[in-house]
Amino acid sequence: MFDFNHALVRARSHAPFLSRALDRLPDLEALLATGDVEQALAQARAAGEGIDDTAVALRRERLALALVIAVGDLAGAFPLTRIITELSDFADRSLDSAIVAAIRRRTPDAQPAGFSAIALGKHGAQELNYSSDIDPILLYDPDLLPRRERDDPAEAAQRVARALMEIMSSVTDEGYVFRVDLRLRPASEVSPLALPFEAAITHYESSALAWERAAYIRARAASGDIAAGQAFLDTIRPFVWRRSLDFGAIAEIGRLTTRIRDHYSAGQAIGPGYDLKRGRGGIREVEFFAQTHQLIHGGRNPALRLRGTRASLDALADAGIISTEDAVVMGQSYDRLRTLEHRLQMVADQQTHSLPTDAQALDSVAKLEGLSGGAELVAELTEISETVGRRFDTLIATYAPTDAVTVESNPLALELETLGFDQADALAERINAWEGGQYRCLRSAEARDAFARIRPHLLRALADAPDPDRALLRWEQLLAGLPSAINVFRLLDARPGLLAVVMRVLAHAPVLADELARRSDLLDTLIDRSAFDLPGSVAEIAAELSRGEAGDDYQRLLDNVRVRVGEMRFALGVQLIEGQRDPLEVAAALSRVAEGAIEVLGRAAIDEFTLNHGVVPASDLAILGLGRLGGAALTHASDLDLVFLFSGDHAAESDGRRPLGATLYYNRLAQRVIAALSVPTAAGALYEVDTRLRPSGAQGPISVSLESFERYQCEDAWTWEHMALCRARALFGTEADRAALSTIIARVQDRARDPAKLRAEVLEMRATMAEHKPPKGPLDVKLARGGLVDIEFMVHFLQLRDHVARMPDLGEAVQLLEEHKLLPTGIRSAHDLLTRLLVVVRLVAPDGMFPPEASRGIVARSCGLESWDVLLDAVHQARHCVALAWGQVFDIELEIEA
Numbered sequence: 001m002f003d004f005n006h007a008l009v010r011a012r013s014h015a016p017f018l019s020r021a022l023d024r025l026p027d028l029e030a031l032l033a034t035g036d037v038e039q040a041l042a043q044a045r046a047a048g049e050g051i052d053d054t055a056v057a058l059r060r061e062r063l064a065l066a067l068v069i070a071v072g073d074l075a076g077a078f079p080l081t082r083i084i085t086e087l088s089d090f091a092d093r094s095l096d097s098a099i100v101a102a103i104r105r106r107t108p109d110a111q112p113a114g115f116s117a118i119a120l121g122k123h124g125a126q127e128l129n130y131s132s133d134i135d136p137i138l139l140y141d142p143d144l145l146p147r148r149e150r151d152d153p154a155e156a157a158q159r160v161a162r163a164l165m166e167i168m169s170s171v172t173d174e175g176y177v178f179r180v181d182l183r184l185r186p187a188s189e190v191s192p193l194a195l196p197f198e199a200a201i202t203h204y205e206s207s208a209l210a211w212e213r214a215a216y217i218r219a220r221a222a223s224g225d226i227a228a229g230q231a232f233l234d235t236i237r238p239f240v241w242r243r244s245l246d247f248g249a250i251a252e253i254g255r256l257t258t259r260i261r262d263h264y265s266a267g268q269a270i271g272p273g274y275d276l277k278r279g280r281g282g283i284r285e286v287e288f289f290a291q292t293h294q295l296i297h298g299g300r301n302p303a304l305r306l307r308g309t310r311a312s313l314d315a316l317a318d319a320g321i322i323s324t325e326d327a328v329v330m331g332q333s334y335d336r337l338r339t340l341e342h343r344l345q346m347v348a349d350q351q352t353h354s355l356p357t358d359a360q361a362l363d364s365v366a367k368l369e370g371l372s373g374g375a376e377l378v379a380e381l382t383e384i385s386e387t388v389g390r391r392f393d394t395l396i397a398t399y400a401p402t403d404a405v406t407v408e409s410n411p412l413a414l415e416l417e418t419l420g421f422d423q424a425d426a427l428a429e430r431i432n433a434w435e436g437g438q439y440r441c442l443r444s445a446e447a448r449d450a451f452a453r454i455r456p457h458l459l460r461a462l463a464d465a466p467d468p469d470r471a472l473l474r475w476e477q478l479l480a481g482l483p484s485a486i487n488v489f490r491l492l493d494a495r496p497g498l499l500a501v502v503m504r505v506l507a508h509a510p511v512l513a514d515e516l517a518r519r520s521d522l523l524d525t526l527i528d529r530s531a532f533d534l535p536g537s538v539a540e541i542a543a544e545l546s547r548g549e550a551g552d553d554y555q556r557l558l559d560n561v562r563v564r565v566g567e568m569r570f571a572l573g574v575q576l577i578e579g580q581r582d583p584l585e586v587a588a589a590l591s592r593v594a595e596g597a598i599e600v601l602g603r604a605a606i607d608e609f610t611l612n613h614g615v616v617p618a619s620d621l622a623i624l625g626l627g628r629l630g631g632a633a634l635t636h637a638s639d640l641d642l643v644f645l646f647s648g649d650h651a652a653e654s655d656g657r658r659p660l661g662a663t664l665y666y667n668r669l670a671q672r673v674i675a676a677l678s679v680p681t682a683a684g685a686l687y688e689v690d691t692r693l694r695p696s697g698a699q700g701p702i703s704v705s706l707e708s709f710e711r712y713q714c715e716d717a718w719t720w721e722h723m724a725l726c727r728a729r730a731l732f733g734t735e736a737d738r739a740a741l742s743t744i745i746a747r748v749q750d751r752a753r754d755p756a757k758l759r760a761e762v763l764e765m766r767a768t769m770a771e772h773k774p775p776k777g778p779l780d781v782k783l784a785r786g787g788l789v790d791i792e793f794m795v796h797f798l799q800l801r802d803h804v805a806r807m808p809d810l811g812e813a814v815q816l817l818e819e820h821k822l823l824p825t826g827i828r829s830a831h832d833l834l835t836r837l838l839v840v841v842r843l844v845a846p847d848g849m850f851p852p853e854a855s856r857g858i859v860a861r862s863c864g865l866e867s868w869d870v871l872l873d874a875v876h877q878a879r880h881c882v883a884l885a886w887g888q889v890f891d892i893e894l895e896i897e898a
Helices: 004-014 016-024 026-033 037-045 054-074 080-106 153-169 197-206 210-218 226-235 247-263 283-297 309-318 324-348 359-369 374-399 412-418 424-438 445-464 468-481 486-494 497-508 510-518 520-527 538-546 554-577 583-613 662-678 706-715 719-725 735-749 755-772 788-802 810-819 827-844 853-862 868-890
Strands: 115-119 137-140 194-196 220-224 621-626 640-646 703-705 729-732
Touching (some): 004 016, 004 026, 016 026, 016 054, 016 324, 026 037, 026 054, 054 080, 080 220, 197 226, 210 283, 283 374, 412 424, 412 445, 445 486, 468 510, 486 520, 497 520, 497 554, 497 853, 510 520, 510 554, 520 554, 538 554, 538 583, 583 640, 583 827, 621 735, 640 706, 703 706, 719 755, 719 788, 729 735, 788 827
Parallel strands (some): 640 703
Antiparallel strands (some): 621 729
């Protein structure tokens, strides 16, 4: 039960401001004494009703709310979240009322529009303290802001801003509403109080400082024209939430906090005078702890883009970025510090954060909280400060390195020679040329300074690389492709362990190295704890790819999917190079990523297409995956083999404002989906899409009805097309359409066939393929005789002839055929080895040739074997096993070249 009487006694005894408020508002005191705090709160909100003067009305509401919230807080009836929400909601209401009143001072009959207040700081986070300033940014639209005909829009906006400040902040006999601080606006020293939206956008996109980016983590369109304010925030979102890490900005935030500690050194020691907000282990350090992690990870994970401190800490823990213990401890400490901050401010309604230096006053604050005295309060704060400060010290050490740059006393050549490099003098000259203007990304002093920090680590990583020369060449290619390298260097400085990983990628994986040269932000993916986790289910991947924010349009979704898919594919490639995952797991994961992209972009393309053309009644799009996608075993080089189909009546018509017949509708829609999957955007390319396996091949329509598809497969399709169906899976569409497709495929596979004719056709097709598509090199285990294509041909022949093992996963089909004694034992092992090798080779030696000596161990270990020679012997044995099976299945010898 809440003790309101004790709360009222403490308020009168230890808080002069509350005592005066109780004297002025006896009706509220009587209500509070009965414990009816909700009725008191409702009465407080209505304290300004019926008063024409907005300034007076808001001041009376403010005093009444301050009293009720304080007593409810002291009695324990209001949790902290309720208190800060009530205070923030009042700030929104009062600011909105002040904007309306300010506009109508000069245009009484106007409908207020085009003037927005963007709340920052605690106001933006809806975490206002008891006697808080508010720090809005005032923005206006010159075309929408009401004004007299002769008024200039800019001057009209400044009049509104000045009137707003007067209404809110002037101290009268009634008090004040909120102290309004506009110094967080862009270029506050020279800029007007209110800025045009476009001018503000230009500032944040071109010349804003690091602290401004951090400030906008908690920005919110709070009052006035909220829709316009939200549109502004949507526009500058890329400035705040950058997908590419900016460790320079992170370091600047850390240095800012260090400077704050130094500036408020008098308030660091726990005891009288300690600053709860700025002191070590204080409120600001909890907030910066959360915001710094948000700045680092929020660009790629929208789930972290929260305003509230407690919610942000919990989200960071859920994402595995901070520990659950840190989230709980920092969150509980934050709540307690905020509660004690409120006690300090209740005493005299002052924006203070420091404990009184006078012992009697300190005791009074402690007793207002219900403690025995100042000593108990100081003891509690000592423990909190150490708990928070210790965690924040670690954060500063990680992200705000000292400004000193270590300079080696020995010449570079001597350093290189010490590290074991041959021809150290020539290499030193080569490295010095990087900084001498050879690369654009190293031409600024800031970039060269950032590079100087990592150079010792880089040289050691190069020396340790299995192929230093190759790694060095790739590093230079990376530098050549970077318009700016400062962020890359700062990331590698903050995470030195990444350098070794980067060197291995550069030395062994040309495909990944090329991607990295195009997108240096891919390094960001490797700092998360989840970098070496496999992606989840298709549904989870689709949810991740579609994750965005309100206001995202179709183009932004296309870009987002390309960026996220690129990150996932890159991380999976690194897992292969690092030996963290079985290549079969990676192949399956690459397939799930592609399926997730098809799901998200297919839905998005449909939504976009239906805006003009509507939908075809009782009809839906379906997408069939074939080849390696159908078999759920993609490599990094795989195309997507897709067939587009639709259900319903092909003679129907769509119901949109630009109606189309069903066949034309779905052909255009299929083209839209293909474009969504394949056309490069500003964020890069995604997949190559191959639709040549559709009915009638390249000469047929891109999309046909399920009925036409079934008819074609049953009456006109070639044997090779039925073989392709053996690896077909419905990837997109309704459950009913997927089931219908499965029925059609089963019906085709159930057909009785002449075994001799089927054998002759299969052998003829394989011979033709061997003639026109020879293997690219000695490691092309897909096309080489005794390789994966031969396994596919045997499996599909047996599936069609014997109607068994009908599943699109080739490995599972081989296993079942072995169990049916239709394939000899050992083919599953051969399939798995060759598939592992194919997946790895697509990264390490995409030309199918033997990789460099230094990379061969990686290939062997990825395939589960201890050395390159053992791998070559195992591959030779696997191909001979396939050749023996070929002879058993087709009764014909298969020659295996050396």
